[in-house]
Amino acid sequence: MSANAKSTVTVLGLGAMGSAIAERLRRTGHTTTVWNRTAAKTRPHVEAGSAAAPTVADAVRASDLVLVVLLDHASVREHLDPVAAELRGRTVVNLVTTTPNQARETAAWAAEEGIAYVDGAIMATPDMIGGPGSRLLYSGDEAAYTSARSALETLGTADFEGADAGLASLKDMALLSALDLMFSGYVQAIAMMRTVGVPAVETAREVQAWLEPMLSYGPGLAAIIDGGTYDTGGQSVDFSRAGQASLITASREQGISAALLEPHKKLLDELAATGRGDSDWLRIVDLLTISK
Known part of the structure; x- marks a missing residue:
């Protein structure tokens, strides 16, 4: 045929x-x-x-x-x-x-x-x-x-x-992982803003407006990972740890769990503990490979 x-x-x-x-x-x-x-x-x-x-x-x-x-x-x-x-x-x-x-x-x-x-x-x-x-x-x-x-x-x-x-499934799962984590961010933001009476739909619109221009930075971040040096002078592990700690604290102050945020902070802490605090935060990608 x-x-x-x-x-x-x-x-x-x-x-x-x-x-x-x-x-x-x-x-x-x-x-x-x-x-x-x-x-x-x-x-x-x-x-x-x-x-x-x-x-x-x-x-x-x-x-x-x-x-x-x-x-x-x-x-x-x-x-x-x-x-x-x-x-x-x-x-x-x-x-x-x-x-x-x-x-x-x-x-x-x-x-x-x-x-x-x-x-x-x-x-x-x-x-x-x-x-x-x-x-x-x-x-x-x-x-x-x-x-x-x-x-x-x-x-x-x-x-x-x-x-x-397995390649179609692999790409599917990878892209779905990105989608899942992105929408988890929507949920975290909505949960935080609900504590002061902001409707979920309003926060969702704010998140969308914020994320749309940010997505254009994705290829640049990927280029850093492909380069594998993590010494570009961009956002460091230590800087990101401080920022992530603030997000976690702000959530808890509002009575909101930080369970969606804590895994990222854990990876950053691991890099800092092994002397890589000055590296670009994107080095966490190397920690995602697990032994089989």
């Missing part, structure tokens, strides 16, 4: 994301078959033009391309392992959020079974699928990705990260 051909696509799992994906595929002219553990969830998709399969095996046999949008890694293996024979000769794209090693584990299983496997990560919410802000990451079997690309590109910007099946 060429990269530009319309494909037959099966979608396994019709939660919010699976349903959005199935709907988008229909709208872009792909023949779709759907399966869900709770069969009633297939009804609106059938009414909209999809075929519903009574079993996973039937669903797999219906299509060249199988998109997996189940709950978690365990459910992926629970439902795919028994239909390995039916999956041979087809392309499987796993869009379930998994860890990098879980993705590699499934890829190794697929290779042993003769199944073309691509691991995917969805950097979007269900309502974004097919829109300009939707981005999906893929890694694994590049030939399989190429064969599925026309369908995958209907869901959003498609980025192939490499042959290592």
Whole structure:
């Protein structure tokens, strides 16, 4: 099948994301078959033009391309392992959020079974699928990705990260870590300002206005880390420790826990205790690597 051909696509799992994906595929002219553990969830998709399969095996046999949008890694293996024979000769794209090693584990299983496997990560919410802000990451079997690309590109910007099946998940987890820590900062700020009666939405607007110009400094900070010298004359560990201590004290004075702030201070303290207080604070990145 060429990269530009319309494909037959099966979608396994019709939660919010699976349903959005199935709907988008229909709208872009792909023949779709759907399966869900709770069969009633297939009804609106059938009414909209999809075929519903009574079993996973039937669903797999219906299509060249199988998109997996189940709950978690365990459910992926629970439902795919028994239909390995039916999956041979087809392309499987796993869009379930998994860890990098879980993705590699499934890829190794697929290779042993003769199944073309691509691991995917969805950097979007269900309502974004097919829109300009939707981005999906893929890694694994590049030939399989190429064969599925026309369908995958209907869901959003498609980025192939490499042959290592864990790379899409790794980038997904890294970017989600940044998002999680950023929004944790929103929560900390909101909690502090609520103590004097400021509504959460007002503080959120203030945080957004503050962070938007600050984000432009990110590439410069990354360049310091890539340089690896940490002697740029920028913000030092000792300076950052003092600032972080003030944030912690201010939170506690307002009766707010500093549990979200304390891990950063702990890393800075470790650097200072080992004689690196004059280094750029970004040296904490070296403390994040743990022994395996």
